[in-house]
Amino acid sequence: MRTEVAVIGAGPAGLLLSHLLAEQGVESVVIETRTQEYVLSRIRAGILEHSTVDLLDSVGLGERLRREGQEHRGIHLQTPGERHHLDFVDLCGRSVWVYGQTEVTRDLVDAREAAGQQFFYGVTETALHDIETDSPYVTFVDADGTEQRVDAAVIAGCDGSFGPSRAAIPDSVRRTWERVYPYSWLGILADVAPSTDELIYAWHPDGFAMHSMRSDTVSRLYLQVPNGTDVADWSDDRVWAALSTRLGAGIDDWTLRSGPITEKSVLPMRSYVQTPMRHGRLFLAGDAAHIVPPTGAKGLNLAVADVALLAPALISLLRKNDDTLADAYSDSALRRVWRCTHFSWWMTTMLHRSGDPFDAQLQLSQLRWVASSTAGATGLAENYAGLPIGL
Incomplete structure (x- = not known):
């Protein structure tokens, strides 16, 4: 089969990317190793940044969040005998929302299914091919045991730290930084x-x-x-x-x-960053490119920020044949990645014995x-x- 963007990974990054692309008429196929039941039940992050909520609102995905989520003005910092409240709204004019990643995923799945998104769940043997050409493709074995091939103009690796996308970038190009x-x-x-x-x-x-x-x-x-x-x-x-x-x-x-x-x-x-986040026609987003400890509540939000940059870059590349944003994607995304990596490290080392x-x-x-x-x-x-x- 053929599509414009082969999205590997049906977590929030991959689902949101397919949603943003579809809003501009760009077709995608989503390929996921886990079953849909697993994807919808796994417990992950629960804090959404102000900008994440604004983005979800802007693309019609914020209605249940606003109804069932909890808006928080700040957090409490505590040492023995003392508890201090930091009011984010007073300090910087922005709040955060408590709304589990499971719920974000459910909203995205419902929206994509309603739009007729093509999914492949429970696949095995996923492999990326010819990413340095203009005709990359993905092969895998679907849940029925049938060998499949998806030809695309672009591959988006949103498959986390254990997926094949990260490893598809050649050793001669890839650089990594890690703190355990x-x-x-x-x-x-x-x-x-x-x-x-x-x-x-x-x-x-x-x-x-x-x-x-x-x-x-x-x-x-x-x-x-x-x-x-x-x-x-x-x-x-x-x-x-x-x-x-x-x-x-x-x-x-x-x-x-x-x-x-x-x-x-x-x-x-652990903290982990891999560069570049783009090689040829392969673009990485979310945990496929970086991991942060959860202390700073950055993992899901950083994936959303990646996708918010990647979607317009791919739309411009595929609809206008303009590669300016695509060429800038890795450097642009990494500025925020390193800022969030530092903040997560700082929160972690400040609070853990x-x-x-x-x-x-x-x-x-x-x-x-x-x-x-x-x-x-x-x-x-x-x-x-x-x-x-x-x-």
């Missing part, structure tokens, strides 16, 4: 109303903890744990006891609500500065709430 952090997150979903109005980021001698939420009845919480932690070693009672200690330490008149835990997992922490007492004192000093300095708080707010698309 010496700790992980133990994350839980619990059927219990949140114990906080806005997210709590807590530094504690036992390790970092975070209180987030997915709705008025579902809480999302995290604990810093050593790398290699086995979920089986953390009973529900142990999880709640550790969360209560780290989140409630010395905070008067505050109690952590507990409830049934419905999901429990361990998330390793390394085991070094000297580091701990530096972290506490930095947290006091952010909480008491308008300049420090504004810097965090500007980065967390999100820079405008294109910056």
Whole structure:
């Protein structure tokens, strides 16, 4: 079969790209290794930047978000005995929204199915070919076991860190940067109303903890744990006891609500950037090109920012035969990638215990500065709430 853009990956990046392209009459085929059921159920990020919400609104995807999501003015930063609220709206004029990646994906899938988007879910043996020519193509085996070939003018690699797109860029061209952090997150979903109005980021001698939420009845919480932690070693009672200690330490008149835990997992922490994000007729977006630790709530938002640049670049290339934006895509996207990579590293290293007492004192000093300095708080707010698309 033939299409204009072969999109590899049916996560938010790939689905949003196909949606933006279709708005300008550009056809695409979406190819995904996982089943649709898996894609729609996997638990990922839950914070949307101001610019992400604006973009979704502008293309008709914000109605349920506005109705069911939660707008937050800021976050709480906590050290033992002290909890400070940073009001992003007062500091930089922008808020954030709590709306899970699962919900964003559902909205995108519903919109693309209603538009007649062609999907291939549950494929295997995906391979990219001739990306350095004007006639690239993708081969794969579909869910029925039939070998398929999709010829395209462009391939968009939106297939995450384990997909074939990243590896298709030749070693002679590819450069990578990586930082692996010496700790992980133990994350839980619990059927219990949140114990906080806005997210709590807590530094504690036992390790970092975070209180987030997915709705008025579902809480999302995290604990810093050593790398290699086995979920089986953390009973529900142990999880709640550790969360209560780290989140409630010395905070008067505050109690952590507990409830049934419905999901429990361990998330390793790393930063990763690969360049370039474009080689020949292959363009990378989202986790295929970069990974950030989740502390700064940047992963999903960075993927959306990539796609917001990539869609007009491809439209200009395919409709006007103008490659100006396509040629600039990698450099333009990487400016934001490195800004978000730095912010995510900064938030992570400021809040997670390394085991070094000297580091701990530096972290506490930095947290006091952010909480008491308008300049420090504004810097965090500007980065967390999100820079405008294109910056």
